[in-house]
Amino acid sequence: MNQVFVIAWREITRLRKRFSGGASPLAALALLAVLGLSAYTLRDSVSLGNGLYRAGVSGDVPVIDDSRFSILTVTLEDGRALLADGAIDVLIVDSQVFAREDDKSQFALRALKQYMEEFELQRVSSSFVDEEAFPLRVGVNYLGGQQPPAGSEPQTVKPEEIIIPSITPPPAPFTQVLVALIYILPITFISIFFTSSFMDEKANRRLTILLSAPVTPFQIILGKMLPYAVFALSTTVLIASLTDANIPLALAIFAPTTMFIFAIYLMVPLFYRTFKDTTFISMLVTTLTTAYLVFPAMFTNTSDLAYISPLTLAVKMYRLEPFGWREYLLPSLPMTAIFGFAMFAGTRLLNEEFLMGYKPLTCKLADAIYLMMAHSRPWFAVTLWSFLVIPAVYMAQVVMLAFATNLPVRLILAAVLFASAFIEELVKTVGIIVLAQRGVIRTVREALWLSFLSALGFLIGEKLLVFVSVSVVSEAQVSGALFESGIFLLIPLTAHFIFVSVVNLLRIKLKFPYWLALGIGTIFHFIYNAVILRGGA
Amino acid sequence: MISPFFAVVKKELTSVLRDRTIVISILIQLFLASFSSGLLLGMLSLYDPDTILRFSDGGFRIAVVADADSPLASLMSRRGLNVISFSTLQEAQDAYYRGEVLALVDVPRNVNGLTEVKLYLPESDTISSLIRMVIQEPLKQYENYLREQKGVNIRYADLQGKPATSFEFMYSALIPMLMFFPAFVAGSMSIDMITEEVEGKTLQTLLSAPLTISGMIGAKITAAVTLAVAQCMAWLALLRTNGTEIKNIFWIVALALIIAGISSTTAAMTAALLQDRERSQFIFSLLLLAGVGISTMLKISPITTLSRLAVGDAYTSGWNVLAFASAFVILFWMLLRVSRRLLK
Numbered sequence: 001m002n003q004v005f006v007i008a009w010r011e012i013t014r015l016r017k018r019f020s021g022g023a024s025p026l027a028a029l030a031l032l033a034v035l036g037l038s039a040y041t042l043r044d045s046v047s048l049g050n051g052l053y054r055a056g057v058s059g060d061v062p063v064i065d066d067s068r069f070s071i072l073t074v075t076l077e078d079g080r081a082l083l084a085d086g087a088i089d090v091l092i093v094d095s096q097v098f099a100r101e102d103d104k105s106q107f108a109l110r111a112l113k114q115y116m117e118e119f120e121l122q123r124v125s126s127s128f129v130d131e132e133a134f135p136l137r138v139g140v141n142y143l144g145g146q147q148p149p150a151g152s153e154p155q156t157v158k159p160e161e162i163i164i165p166s167i168t169p170p171p172a173p174f175t176q177v178l179v180a181l182i183y184i185l186p187i188t189f190i191s192i193f194f195t196s197s198f199m200d201e202k203a204n205r206r207l208t209i210l211l212s213a214p215v216t217p218f219q220i221i222l223g224k225m226l227p228y229a230v231f232a233l234s235t236t237v238l239i240a241s242l243t244d245a246n247i248p249l250a251l252a253i254f255a256p257t258t259m260f261i262f263a264i265y266l267m268v269p270l271f272y273r274t275f276k277d278t279t280f281i282s283m284l285v286t287t288l289t290t291a292y293l294v295f296p297a298m299f300t301n302t303s304d305l306a307y308i309s310p311l312t313l314a315v316k317m318y319r320l321e322p323f324g325w326r327e328y329l330l331p332s333l334p335m336t337a338i339f340g341f342a343m344f345a346g347t348r349l350l351n352e353e354f355l356m357g358y359k360p361l362t363c364k365l366a367d368a369i370y371l372m373m374a375h376s377r378p379w380f381a382v383t384l385w386s387f388l389v390i391p392a393v394y395m396a397q398v399v400m401l402a403f404a405t406n407l408p409v410r411l412i413l414a415a416v417l418f419a420s421a422f423i424e425e426l427v428k429t430v431g432i433i434v435l436a437q438r439g440v441i442r443t444v445r446e447a448l449w450l451s452f453l454s455a456l457g458f459l460i461g462e463k464l465l466v467f468v469s470v471s472v473v474s475e476a477q478v479s480g481a482l483f484e485s486g487i488f489l490l491i492p493l494t495a496h497f498i499f500v501s502v503v504n505l506l507r508i509k510l511k512f513p514y515w516l517a518l519g520i521g522t523i524f525h526f527i528y529n530a531v532i533l534r535g536g537a
Numbered sequence: 538m539i540s541p542f543f544a545v546v547k548k549e550l551t552s553v554l555r556d557r558t559i560v561i562s563i564l565i566q567l568f569l570a571s572f573s574s575g576l577l578l579g580m581l582s583l584y585d586p587d588t589i590l591r592f593s594d595g596g597f598r599i600a601v602v603a604d605a606d607s608p609l610a611s612l613m614s615r616r617g618l619n620v621i622s623f624s625t626l627q628e629a630q631d632a633y634y635r636g637e638v639l640a641l642v643d644v645p646r647n648v649n650g651l652t653e654v655k656l657y658l659p660e661s662d663t664i665s666s667l668i669r670m671v672i673q674e675p676l677k678q679y680e681n682y683l684r685e686q687k688g689v690n691i692r693y694a695d696l697q698g699k700p701a702t703s704f705e706f707m708y709s710a711l712i713p714m715l716m717f718f719p720a721f722v723a724g725s726m727s728i729d730m731i732t733e734e735v736e737g738k739t740l741q742t743l744l745s746a747p748l749t750i751s752g753m754i755g756a757k758i759t760a761a762v763t764l765a766v767a768q769c770m771a772w773l774a775l776l777r778t779n780g781t782e783i784k785n786i787f788w789i790v791a792l793a794l795i796i797a798g799i800s801s802t803t804a805a806m807t808a809a810l811l812q813d814r815e816r817s818q819f820i821f822s823l824l825l826l827a828g829v830g831i832s833t834m835l836k837i838s839p840i841t842t843l844s845r846l847a848v849g850d851a852y853t854s855g856w857n858v859l860a861f862a863s864a865f866v867i868l869f870w871m872l873l874r875v876s877r878r879l880l881k
Contacts, residue, residue, distance in 0.1 A: 018815065028820060035826055038827065049704075049708075049709045050841050052705060052845070068705070097696055107705070108701075109698030110700060111701055112696060113698055116693035133684070135652055135680065136654065142658050196815040275729035275730075280565075283725075295579075298580060299579065302662060
């Protein structure tokens with residue numbers, strides 16, 4: 001443990017040296033100040049559709065202070081001519097509004113409607129007494145599932161919620177998701193420094209010295225991560241206290257997320273070959289994690305699947321709505337599991353030969369998988385591998401779902417099924433293929449036996465995950481479809497076994513290219529999934 | 538001078554293509570585009586009343602218990618809801634439990650000078666939030682009606698128009714994102730290309746070729762910008778095939794090129810000053826964010842200019858693009874002054 005702290009302290013010194021002296025700390029501070037200022041002044045004014053519309057005004061018209069509109073003051077005749085020409089999209093003359101029939105003008109009209117509604121509301125509320133300005137109250141009640149006996153009042157399940165229609169906040173959790181994203185931003189920035197630290201050591205060849213010292217790779221990674229993790233968690237505390245959130249709860253929600261983001265960024269320095277690689281890989285990683293975090297959270301309260309993302313918990317926290325243990329574990333467990341997996345991978349891969357090798361990325365990945373598997377007997381390594389990659393598969397499938405929602409409705413399910421079949425086949429077979437390439441596996445019997453174990457490990461992991469998620473997600477058809485929650489375990493096990501064997505034998509025995517073998521396996525798997533789904537529905 | 542210059546450009550371009558890193562960049566853009574439009578679609582189908590009503594096909598059957606002369610029921614049916622009248626709450630409730638209606642609206646009554654309406658929704662989160670969204674507009678109109686009864690007049694209440702979210706998203710978010718993300722990548726790439734030579738101690742070797750330091754940096758920037766512009770043109774072609782109407786294509790490509798130039802020049806300048814990747818990338822990201830912030834505050838944002846060019850705004854032309862070109866020229870001149878520091 002002591003060594004971990006020594007490395008952590010060394011890391012802090014390194015960072016201090018790098019950012020002291022010269023103009024860079026000043027520049028960073030000045031830039032942060034500018035950023036803060038512009039964020040502050042722009043916080044209300046920037047919206048979708050910035051600067052898209054032009055409006056002509058003439059006569060007594062309220063001030064239009066909306067970033068979507070540029071305003072021209074015109075006379076009535078000029079205004080009509082400009083509108084007909086398409087130079088302006090709407091013409092406002094006193095309390096009358098003119099528009100053309102074409103789409104752009106009609107869009108501008110809708111935007112104007114939104115702005116004017118808001119504006120008039122403020123005018124009315126400041127110049128009239130409350131009961132004249134807001135004469136309507138709506139009591140919202142929720143009916144229980146049981147019909148009460150005739151003659152009694154409706155049976156409601158939640159306390160009545162009184163709303164004023166014109167000033168009800170929109171139901172979409174935009175604001176809360178944005179606030180929740182503020183937590184993620186510094187974590188990402190900090191983990192980029194964590195990545196840089198490894199790259200720096202690698203470029204200066206100091207990592208070699210460190211690796212020859214009497215410390216384990218695990219201690220090195222942990223020690224280097226420690227200062228950044230502490231820093232990331234303190235920003236979480238800071239943001240929570242600035243936004244009046246429950247600090248322990250915020251920490252509980254964002255600690256697994258922090259671990260997850262660090263885990264992902266730990267992979268970057270292990271795999272990069274040139275600086276350009278790092279830039280591109282980091283960008284990809286940032287995009288994918290943001291998608292994974294934001295997409296489900298936007299559907300808080302409309303779908304239980306939203307609990308896939310920890311941001312949903314944060315949204316709930318800001319709305320002061322309660323959630324239970326299971327809802328907490330659904331996003332947190334897979335993230336923590338990924339962290340564990342990444343730490344394991346990191347300790348296996350942190351050696352000079354792997355770090356310095358310049359090979360195509362696919363070769364590097366194959367090397368990495370081999371290094372992770374070579375620690376024990378193949379039968380154990382293969383089963384464990386298939387079991388441990390489940391959370392990663394699960395996350396990849398969620399991202400895929402987000403990706404597929406653009407497709408025409410009929411294609412969405414098919415695309416998701418196909419893509420998830422592909423990922424599943426990939427992770428189940430890749431370990432065996434790598435072992436075969438290195439000559440660890442020689443006979444068909446061995447390949448078949450390992451295929452069976454891989455299928456078994458995957459199935460156990462999969463069922464465990466379905467078990468956790470079904471208890472939270474009432475709309476389990478979707479996750480059921482993704483994870484084929486068949487009742488008879490024997491059928492899916494056989495199916496998994498067949499698909500894995502097909503891919504492995506095609507590749508190992510018949511020397512098919514891997515992508516082709518994988519494609520064939522995926523098609524089998526896809527057909528199986530489609531049949532199961534049709535039977536279930 | 539010319540041929541070593543192009544040799545460096547070629548070297549950088551082939552290395553990007555060989556390492557397949559550009560594939561990742563294109564993947565990111567594809568992902569960003571489809572993710573954000575997927576999100577928009579999802580949000581629209583769950584949170585936008587117009588879209589919900591269009592797809593529901595009269596499926597929102599709402600029981601209203603009200604006097605015949607109350608305008609609430611007619612406002613609701615005018616909005617496209619399927620209103621079924623009942624004379625008592627009891628009958629409406631029976632209909633609800635028989636599954637004939639999805640929600641109940643009880644008779645408006647006067648309580649201390651205020652009008653009170655009671656809404657009874659099913660317990661299911663999904664259905665009740667959909668109903669709350671589609672019933673919002675008629676409730677607001679009813680509120681305006683009540684205001685008028687009290688002598689409070691709301692102006693501009695009868696505006697309609699068409700739902701604009703998709704249009705606004707396409708022209709103010711998606712197209713600028715696709716045009717400027719490659720510029721951002723070009724900047725990051727310039728830093729990588731320059732600091733890699735410095736940190737790998739290969740800069741001196743490179744300069745022993747008949748190439749000046751400005752020539753070397755110029756070549757690297759040219760490589761980065763070329764890639765960015767190629768990506769932009771590919772996106773524009775794809776968008777066109779997809780049926781998206783984009784005006785002023787020439788000026789849009791010119792603007793994308795200039796912004797990629799500005800981004801990579803700034804990046805190269807940071808790299809020349811700081812000479813290591815870690816700090817350069819960090820400061821460059823901050824500079825970029827600050828640049829976006831400041832230009833938006835001063836209302837000269839390239840994003841807005843691009844949106845306006847794409848929709849064919851009557852008051853935006855090549856002159857607006859040329860304003861950015863002059864900024865690019867000044868920055869490039871500054872870079873030439875700064876780049877000598879790399880030799881020390």
